Amino acid sequence: MDYKICNICGIGKPREEFQVNHRRCKKCQYEINKTYSKQYYQQHKKRLIDLNKVNYKIRNPNRGPNGRPKIYHVEEERVLTC
Secondary structure, X not given: OOEEEXXXXXXXXXXXXXXXXXXXXXXXXXXXXXXXXXXHHHHOHHHHHHHHHHHHHHHOOOOOOOOOOOOOOHHHOOOOOO
């Protein structure tokens, strides 16, 4: 079985533990991607929220208010006169 050494953790592992043409093992690459994602979404939070709002409005142009329509009973309404 052929082994390869990870550049991050420095442990020799079988080639199946690595992605094709990569120097990092899958476990180390997963941790790197995980920390990058957390930092990216914290740094770009406002821009991503604004972008999602714009895209939602483009995809749903006829979207109205949510909820059941209000039913008014004319007999029960009181009219105050001065």
